[in-house]
Amino acid sequence: MHEVSLAREILRILQQQARERGFERVHRVHLELGPLSCVDPEALAFAFGAVSAGTLARGAHLELHRPPARGACRLCGCGYTMDSLVTPCPRCGGPGRILSGLEMRVRDLEVSGGDPGTSREG
Amino acid sequence: MCTTCGCDDHSPLRIDGGPLHSHGQEQTRSVPVEADLLARNDAHARANRERFDSSRVRALNLVSSPGSGKTALLVATLERLSGEIPMAVIEGDQETQRDADRIRATGVAAVQINTGKACHLDAHGVGHACEHMNLPKGGLLFIENVGNLVCPAAFDLGAHQRVLVLSVTEGDDKPFKYPDMFRTADALVINKLDLLPHVDFDLAACEAQARRLNPDMVVFRLSARTGEGLEDWMDWLRAHGHQTGSVEEDELETLRRRVAELEARLQRAGLMSS
Numbered sequence: 032m033h034e035v036s037l038a039r040e041i042l043r044i045l046q047q048q049a050r051e052r053g054f055e056r057v058h059r060v061h062l063e064l065g066p067l068s069c070v071d072p073e074a075l076a077f078a079f080g081a082v083s084a085g086t087l088a089r090g091a092h093l094e095l096h097r098p099p100a101r102g103a104c105r106l107c108g109c110g111y112t113m114d115s116l117v118t119p120c121p122r123c124g125g126p127g128r129i130l131s132g133l134e135m136r137v138r139d140l141e142v143s144g145g146d147p148g149t150s151r152e153g
Numbered sequence: 154m155c156t157t158c159g160c161d162d163h164s165p166l167r168i169d170g171g172p173l174h175s176h177g178q179e180q181t182r183s184v185p186v187e188a189d190l191l192a193r194n195d196a197h198a199r200a201n202r203e204r205f206d207s208s209r210v211r212a213l214n215l216v217s218s219p220g221s222g223k224t225a226l227l228v229a230t231l232e233r234l235s236g237e238i239p240m241a242v243i244e245g246d247q248e249t250q251r252d253a254d255r256i257r258a259t260g261v262a263a264v265q266i267n268t269g270k271a272c273h274l275d276a277h278g279v280g281h282a283c284e285h286m287n288l289p290k291g292g293l294l295f296i297e298n299v300g301n302l303v304c305p306a307a308f309d310l311g312a313h314q315r316v317l318v319l320s321v322t323e324g325d326d327k328p329f330k331y332p333d334m335f336r337t338a339d340a341l342v343i344n345k346l347d348l349l350p351h352v353d354f355d356l357a358a359c360e361a362q363a364r365r366l367n368p369d370m371v372v373f374r375l376s377a378r379t380g381e382g383l384e385d386w387m388d389w390l391r392a393h394g395h396q397t398g399s400v401e402e403d404e405l406e407t408l409r410r411r412v413a414e415l416e417a418r419l420q421r422a423g424l425m426s427s
Contacts, residue, residue: 033272033273033303033304033305033307033308035271036271036273036275036308037190040190040191040193040194041190043193044186044188044190048184048186048188052184054182054184058181059181068307069303069306069307069333105368115332116332116333116336116366117329117332117365117366126365126366126368129336130420130423131423133421134189135189135190135191135307136187136188136189136190137186137187137188137190138185138186138187139183139184139185139186139187140183140184140186141181141182141183141184142181142182142183142184143180143181143182147182
């Protein structure tokens with residue numbers, strides 16, 4: 032359940048952003064989660080619900096965006112979509128090298144409260 | 154909280170086809186963030202690595218499932234190499250000082266981290282553990298992670314290499330079952346080789362699976378209990394240690410690691426294809 036650690040990190044990012052950009056509530060968190068990242072989405076959503084209770088993100092919806100993972104065959108160089116870390120090359124069956132799909136990133140937030148004009152980000 | 158009904162931000166309701174029951178909130182706005190969830194841990198890991206490099210310490214992160222024999226491997230290694238190479242150990246477990254006590258019995262210094270409920274070590278905790286010990290200058294720092302073949306995979310501790318210990322009693326199909334850990338390990342130690350006659354464990358099949366995930370992985374077959382195969386493992390520890398190299402070589406090695414680390418980060422960010 033390292034998802035609890037990751038959920039705490041999401042909350043820490045939200046709190047830091049609230050201080051820097053002057054909002055009071057977070058209603059939606061857009062999270063980019065590569066399909067090859069070692070995260071169970073349901074466990075992460077559950078953990079986020081638990082750690083965000085009573086905070087600025089209470090009741091916020093964690094919206095997951097899953098960009099496809101790309102790999103390249105280590106043998107023939109063929110590029111292809113990887114469904115898992117062990118998806119073989121569709122052309123020659125060789126092992127894949129991961130090009131993308133490990134992302135774990137808070138992309139943007141839907142927020143309210145505070146004065147949007149006070150954002151220090153300008 | 155809604156002052157009308159006392160509820161706390163339930164999903165929007167529409168009453169009699171009218172406008173959404175909005176709790177009187179102002180409109181939401183979108184805020185771009187682009188923050189990586191591992192960025193903070195990675196920053197602590199970089200600080201740890203710089204700390205190790207400045208003391209010419211090679212740090213190894215030992216990961217495995219519980220009971221694979223990480224501590225037994227460490228005890229066997231420390232007993233044989235102490236006096237030859239400066240060494241120290243950071244032990245990670247949810248509870249108890251047992252492993253640190255086992256290490257200290259060999260005469261090597263150990264610091265125990267108890268993670269409580271957490272299922273893995275992180276770079277921040279390792280950094281604090283380093284404040285409670287003298288780093289083994291020019292030698293080896295072993296960081297024994299919490300026994301768990303899943304969670305520690307994502308967390309760089311600042312170690313230079315990750316060593317995965319797998320025992321033959323666990324089954325030869327573990328690499329494909331736990332690909333994150335095998336993908337990110339630099340070395341695989343297959344332990345409890347003395348039990349091989351008693352279990353159905355195909356060494357070649359296991360290694361083939363591991364190499365499919367990670368072709369550059371170094372593999373050792375050994376028994377920490379009998380000592381069989383330990384020499385190759387210890388030669389690897391000696392050969393990659395700082396203590397044998399000249400200062401120039403050390404600096405070059407540090408630079409090479411830094412380059413490899415930056416390349417890995419670029420690759421993770423999708424900016425480089427190999």
